[in-house]
Amino acid sequence: MSNSYEELSNLITEKINKLNFIKEPESLYIPVDYCLKNGGKRIRPLMTLLGCKLFGGNTDDAVNAAIGLELLHNFTLMHDDIMDEAPIRRGQPSVYKKWGTNTAILSGDAMLVLAYNHILEVPEDKLKAILEVFNTSITEVCEGQQYDMDFETRKIVSEDEYLNMIRLKTAVLPANCLKIGAMISGNASEEDIFNLYKFGEYFGLAFQIQDDWLDIYSDEKVFGKKTGGDILAKKKTWLFIKALSKADDKLKKTLTDAFYSDCLENNEKISIVKSVYNALNISNIAIREIELYFNQALSYLDKINVDDEDKKPLRDLAKGLMNREY
């Protein structure tokens, strides 16, 4: 009997909304509660449950780990928002903006420990192996964030470097959520776990490049915010890096002059950068790249030794996320 991913998603949302983290000192825990309850797609806990279910595991065994992984994700957001000076998170003031840097640091730290507390609830014979994966996930997300910050002050970032950065910062966590779910099931071979991890990793790469694409080419009404934010933030996205690598000297100059300008008006800046992207056909090249990674992800899913029918919720989730418009 296979739940749809929507059913499991509702289960997760319900569980998370029932959690109560608020205790003394409230100034430490209210921001934890605020950050976690402030929505989000809950992709990571869902992947944990789906990874477990794929191999016939009982999702009840994976719920605490799933919540732990969502807490971990939100911890990284709370700290990243300080570093990125991001005032808004999911349409609401970020913790850093609402309560200040110190609160976002310390409540983030407390949140990470809460994540570990939830991971401790996995079956004890799997605890050490799962913690090793959990620790690796956090380390890699930190490394990805560090590369991202390092790239801000560099003029040149190669496509490979960019891909490695988003792999660490974005792709490994969902991949490890799937892996931890599969480990909890107790029924997955090492080979299957490897293939499931690679599915998650390639999916994560596709997802992030799509994120870069949506920032420029999405429908603003559906996207829910103005496009071009990455350009204004001088973020070296996949599109920018690809455009730089394909541009001749003249286009390169037009692109970088506009991109790094501190004088151009916002709309004009976005318009120039976009015109270079269009001249280089970057939108289509990006779409092809997204499809390439997405298909690679699906090919790893195909390899896993379980009935195709059991892969449906995971395939549906991945396809649903790739068809998003925001």
Place this chain on the structure above:
Amino acid sequence: MSNSYEELSNLITEKINKLNFIKEPESLYIPVDYCLKNGGKRIRPLMTLLGCKLFGGNTDDAVNAAIGLELLHNFTLMHDDIMDEAPIRRGQPSVYKKWGTNTAILSGDAMLVLAYNHILEVPEDKLKAILEVFNTSITEVCEGQQYDMDFETRKIVSEDEYLNMIRLKTAVLPANCLKIGAMISGNASEEDIFNLYKFGEYFGLAFQIQDDWLDIYSDEKVFGKKTGGDILAKKKTWLFIKALSKADDKLKKTLTDAFYSDCLENNEKISIVKSVYNALNISNIAIREIELYFNQALSYLDKINVDDEDKKPLRDLAKGLMNREY
């Protein structure tokens, strides 16, 4: 065969100096290495080994946990220095001062995961129980730091509130180091572990109140820095709280006017506050309080069911630390 605490201390220092955390991205890991190698008394790892040794355990089994606990301690320092805007740590620029807030946040996070990685190396049958203690330690240190920050903006802090704050921020970690060491030994009863924990906790309280006392009454030549730093930072120490509670209205006004003044010259401010302390005999009251907690600590050590000779290194360490002048 009982090692002296100095021998174990040298072992720890040697082990820590041999660790190499530096890898790519170096901008993430160099600050971790810098922070950990920058000295310190290494009290926490030493307590871990002594807790293990007290019950006849093999200290080799506890070395990784000891290093994990020192990494944890240094993680808290790296983040606290941001929150406290502390430019100097152990005579060197703090990570926050040297590399900026973002580095101190992210390298701190990476350091905490390294701490967990070391804890994973404890004997697997004790992993879950030890991680529960480890998680509790971090949570309580965060709660203590939050109370400390909350107290900054409050006019009145009671002595009980202050003691609870330093218990969480300072005392529980050494207490839990002893406890984890004892757990690793595999030979300690619950009652013995409880008594050892209480020894660490009361010792920690004595140590922190002594820290407050040293800031005012130590010999500047031995202390290595100017006294009165806590007064200038408007830190509500045990001495300040005690003085407020004992002062009549007139002395209270003199004390708070000077303490909160933004106009007084530094030396004058320290001199007025100190004169109120002296009028109220605060130095001696503090010394008596420190002795009270220290003796309470020793009485818990006495209760532990091991040969008195085996308690010597721990007693020597505690006495050594209480006789410090800096």
